[in-house]
Amino acid sequence: MALDEIDRRILRILQKDGRMTNVELARLVNLSPAATLERVRKLEHSGVIRNYMARLDPETVNLGLLVFVQVTLDRTSADIFDSFAKAVRAMPQVSECYMVAGGFDYLVKARVRDMNAYRAFLGKTLTRLPGVRQTHTYTVMEEVKADLELPI
Amino acid sequence: MALDEIDRRILRILQKDGRMTNVELARLVNLSPAATLERVRKLEHSGVIRNYMARLDPETVNLGLLVFVQVTLDRTSADIFDSFAKAVRAMPQVSECYMVAGGFDYLVKARVRDMNAYRAFLGKTLTRLPGVRQTHTYTVMEEVKADLELPI
DNA sequence: GAGTTTTACCGAATATCATTCGGGGGAAGT
């Protein structure tokens, strides 16, 4: 789908305030509400806008500790990767997990309440998965930037 | 702020669909629209809900390559950390940046169009920052999980 | 280039929604 400047402006605005009313959005992009709504619907149906979400503060919901874990798997069997991926998707503590090139196999981003909770998660859940050979934990000490908006 | 079960249900729902109407949300949590709205406003003002955002598909906006970069700084001067943090916050390619314990100094998550764009970003922007001693790039090959919702 | 189709837009009408307000009722506190 081809995006013109008005589309990009809409996307920039909705990334910052996903609940802005359509009439206010229309004012900001100098279109009628009807035309604006039509553009937004098109962006939604074409998949440019995946969804809308409320972003919560991790601290206030008892998820104050953020960690990254490098995970290396045994390469003995092909479906070990699949079963690892499946298991990780089912873990609520894991917010993101990527297969990466360049030294280890998976990079896992996890949110837990505190260091105790992380120790339990690592020992009782993550390292118990079949095929996990080695892990290395990086504890986040400071959030320098956490910008979920994409630069359009 | 203390959250009861209804609050948590509201948060779970709004994380999945940040644009749900208040009347539908009220139906789902078995409250009147007025009471539901009051709860949502309270969650917003207390900071549990930080904001609402439209989540875009990176591919469709030409940001198909996701990379993680480990960055090590010279520890010669204290304000090198500050200037690095400041510079990183101003880079649109950097979506997240954390100071981490455990072997290197910063973990940077960046989105770019392709490998060429990444090479340019690394060579012309990131490694040119004062104090950057060493970088190590991990290219994401597969997105196993990318769940921005917090487990409530 | 005349005709045709497509695309994007508008304004008005209507259905739906957000928001406010007065008040009820139960729990906690005095």
Add this chain to the structure above:
DNA sequence: ACTTCCCCCGAATGATATTCGGTAAAACTC
């Protein structure tokens, strides 16, 4: 027992989303 506070409700109203017919310009066809 009384007061206070908290959470809830229903009704009213003002704002909004959404639909629809119509217009004009661009793109496409012959």
